[in-house]
Amino acid sequence: MSRQRLLVVMPTRNQAAFIERAIASVVAQLGEADTFVVVDGGSNDGTHEVLQKWQSRITKVMIEPGTSQAEALALGFAIGEAEYACYLNSDDLLLPGAVGKALTVLERGTADAVYSHRVFVDEIDRVTHFWSLPRHNNYLMKRWDYIPQETCFWRYDVMQQAGGVDTTLRFAVDYDLFVRMMQIGTFWRCDDFFGAFRIHPHSKTVQQNESVGKPEVAALQTRYGVNIKAFDMPVGTLLREWIALRSKWMRRERGRLQAEINRVVSAVS
Numbered sequence: 001m002s003r004q005r006l007l008v009v010m011p012t013r014n015q016a017a018f019i020e021r022a023i024a025s026v027v028a029q030l031g032e033a034d035t036f037v038v039v040d041g042g043s044n045d046g047t048h049e050v051l052q053k054w055q056s057r058i059t060k061v062m063i064e065p066g067t068s069q070a071e072a073l074a075l076g077f078a079i080g081e082a083e084y085a086c087y088l089n090s091d092d093l094l095l096p097g098a099v100g101k102a103l104t105v106l107e108r109g110t111a112d113a114v115y116s117h118r119v120f121v122d123e124i125d126r127v128t129h130f131w132s133l134p135r136h137n138n139y140l141m142k143r144w145d146y147i148p149q150e151t152c153f154w155r156y157d158v159m160q161q162a163g164g165v166d167t168t169l170r171f172a173v174d175y176d177l178f179v180r181m182m183q184i185g186t187f188w189r190c191d192d193f194f195g196a197f198r199i200h201p202h203s204k205t206v207q208q209n210e211s212v213g214k215p216e217v218a219a220l221q222t223r224y225g226v227n228i229k230a231f232d233m234p235v236g237t238l239l240r241e242w243i244a245l246r247s248k249w250m251r252r253e254r255g256r257l258q259a260e261i262n263r264v265v266s267a268v269s
Helices: 019-027 047-053 069-077 098-107 138-143 156-161 173-182 204-223 232-266
Strands: 004-012 034-040 060-063 082-087 113-121 127-131 153-155 187-198
Touching: 004 019, 004 069, 004 098, 019 034, 019 047, 019 232, 034 047, 034 069, 060 069, 069 082, 069 173, 082 098, 082 156, 098 113, 098 153, 098 187, 113 232, 127 232, 138 173, 138 232, 153 156, 156 173, 173 187, 173 204, 187 232
Parallel strands: 004 034, 004 082, 034 060, 113 187
Antiparallel strands: 082 153, 113 127, 113 153
16 A cells, blocks of 8 residues: 555444444545555454445455454554554544644654644543643643644654554553553644543543553653653642533533534534
């Protein structure tokens, strides 16, 4: 496969309730120079029927039973080189215009990865709350994992130089990748919303954050020498409080963002 503009990878397993909306949010923004790969880890819930319905709009569907999220991502990113890359979990959404906005920033050449603020939605696509994030700072983001993965786009070559996806990880795949990319590239937080993060009872974030996520992040911080010292603790508290306070001002965006999400949902009716 020749070098493409943007490579989007969607890992999935048993997300039939949400994947059609996720797919619709991607394909509406891609052109002929873009590649969209869906890697299914062995769904048995109706996901394959949805993939069949949208197959003509997806560049490649890979059915790989037993693969983890990290393994699925590695397979997807390996199908061909691109200028830029991102991945979207199959229960999240890209917001309209996100691809164009993100790639415009990357094409300026001043950043190797870009991301935005985060908007949260529930299982029926209702906007629930926000993260209003500060300007990017490597020190803060290596210690407190606030980069919203569903909003992040990056240069494919920088991902490769950083070593790509670590297929041994069970939870902190994005945190690990971003920390390694921060070591060789420049990140930029855009004052916008590129994606929506879905919270629902069966999401990995809800089910595994305490048991798997936090220990894995802590182990990665040790691996990369990210030492959280005593003086960092009040900094982390202030950061959380700053984000919470600023996010209250984001409520004025609720109507606009809900309308954008409704546009995505209407594409699957």
